[in-house]
Amino acid sequence: xxxxxxxxxxxxxxxxxxxxxxxxxxxxxxxxxxxxxxxxxxxxxxxxxxxxxxxxxxxxxxxxxxxxxxxxxxxxxxxxxxxxxxxxxxxxxxxxxxxxxxxxxxxxxxxxxxxxxxxx
Numbered sequence: 513x514x515x516x517x518x519x520x521x522x523x524x525x526x527x528x529x530x531x532x533x534x535x536x537x538x539x540x541x542x543x544x545x546x547x548x549x550x551x552x553x554x555x556x557x558x559x560x561x562x563x564x565x566x567x568x569x570x571x572x573x574x575x576x577x578x579x580x581x582x583x584x585x586x587x588x589x590x591x592x593x594x595x596x597x598x599x600x601x602x603x604x605x606x607x608x609x610x611x612x613x614x615x616x617x618x619x620x621x622x623x624x625x626x627x628x629x630x631x632x
Contacts, residue, residue, distance in 0.1 A: 515542050515632065516568050518591065520584060521575030522546035522559045529599065530575035533623050540627055545569075563587050573597040573623045578604040589614050597623050 517537055523530045530546075531554055537544045538555040545566050548559040563584075569591045574581065581604055588596060589610065595617035598604060603620050611618045626632040 515570035516566075517542050517544050517571045517573060518566060518569050518593070519544060519546040519557075519573055519575065520588070521580075522548035522554065523575070524548070524550055524552040524554065524559065528575070529624065533573060533575075533627075536624060536627050540632070542632075566591060569593040571595050571597060574599060574602045576602060578602065578607070581607055585610055589616065592616065595619065597621055597626070599623055 519530055519534055521530050522534060525531055534544055534546060534554045534557050538557060544557045546554070546557050546559045547563065549561065550559065551561050552559050570593060572588055572591065572593045574596065581602070585607060593616060596611055598618065598620045599622055608618055
C-alpha cells in the first residue's frame with residue numbers, strides 16, 4: 513500500500529539516514545516529498561526548501577532534533593498526517609502532546625527498520 517511520506521529534515525548527503533530513507537521509500541513504491549535546507553534531488557525526489565501545503569500526507573518521518581522541530585510543529589499539524597515517525601534521536605514529548613491534542617498518530621521508531629521488516 514502506497515503511503516505518501518514527507519521526509520522532514522532531508523539531506524543531499526548520501527551518508528545521512530534521511531537521504532537513505534528517501535531511496536528506500538522510493539524503492540518500496542511510496543510517493544515521497546521532502547523538505548530540507550538545501551535544494552537538490554535524491555532518487556528522483558526533489559528536496560523542497562519551502563514549506564509547501566502538501567496534500568494527502570500519510571506519514572511524516574522526522575530527521576530533526578527536538579529543538580529544531582519546534583519551528584515545524586504548526587506546519588506538521590496543518591498537513592494532518594495519519595502519523596508522525598520520530599526516528600532515533602528525534603524523540604520529543606512536547607511534540608507528542610501537540611500531536612495527541614490534534615488526533616495525529618505518532619510513534620518512536622526507525623523508518624528504515626519499519627521498511628525492512630514490512631511494518632511500514
